[in-house]
Amino acid sequence: MERITNDTYVSPMRIAIASDHAATELKTELAEWLMEIGHEVADLGAHSNDSVDYPDYGYKLAEVVADGTAERGIGLCGSGLGISMSLNRNPAIRCAMVSEPLSAALAREHNDANCIAMGARMIGIEMAKACVATFIETDFAGGRHQRRVDKLSNPPSDTDTIEPLQ
Numbered sequence: 271m272e273r274i275t276n277d278t279y280v281s282p283m284r285i286a287i288a289s290d291h292a293a294t295e296l297k298t299e300l301a302e303w304l305m306e307i308g309h310e311v312a313d314l315g316a317h318s319n320d321s322v323d324y325p326d327y328g329y330k331l332a333e334v335v336a337d338g339t340a341e342r343g344i345g346l347c348g349s350g351l352g353i354s355m356s357l358n359r360n361p362a363i364r365c366a367m368v369s370e371p372l373s374a375a376l377a378r379e380h381n382d383a384n385c386i387a388m389g390a391r392m393i394g395i396e397m398a399k400a401c402v403a404t405f406i407e408t409d410f411a412g413g414r415h416q417r418r419v420d421k422l423s424n425p426p427s428d429t430d431t432i433e434p435l436q
């Protein structure tokens with residue numbers, strides 16, 4: 271099944287979304303919109319405005335993207351920073367903190383980002399939707415970027431020698 275948005279065809283995706291208390295409204299708006307345009311969305315919380323800790327939600331989101339339950343993840347907090355740091359603690363996650371669509375496009379094309387993070391206190395709903403639309407519609411460019419992306423999952427240990435820069 272395929273759907274049409276902005277003159278492009280995008281297959282429905284399994285998308286997981288999570289936030290702390292500072293971004294529950296943005297999360298709900300994005301989740302509802304994503305479902306309206308045909309995606310399968312798992313809302314991992316938080317489900318109220320009670321104060322919670324963003325790493326708990328970042329780690330939970332990272333897990334479902336890392337194990338393939340979700341194809342892409344969207345992490346939200348007040349600034350976007352804490353949730354992006356939490357997501358990137360998982361070696362399978364490549365999360366880009368974005369606030370405009372060009373970064374979302376480059377995160378997909380060059381970095382094969384499987385998650386994006388945004389700050390609900392920094393971004394409006396229309397810009398957030400534009401970032402998400404770009405994130406789900408843009409393909410990884412592969413080629414020379416593949417080797418670099420592979421290295422992100424395998425940081426050198428203390429005993430490794432870092433390859434010379436190319």
Ligand code: RB5
Binds near residue numbers: 290324348
């Ligand atoms: C919560 O007040 C705030 O610190 C959190 O949402 C986030 O901005 C942290 O990075």
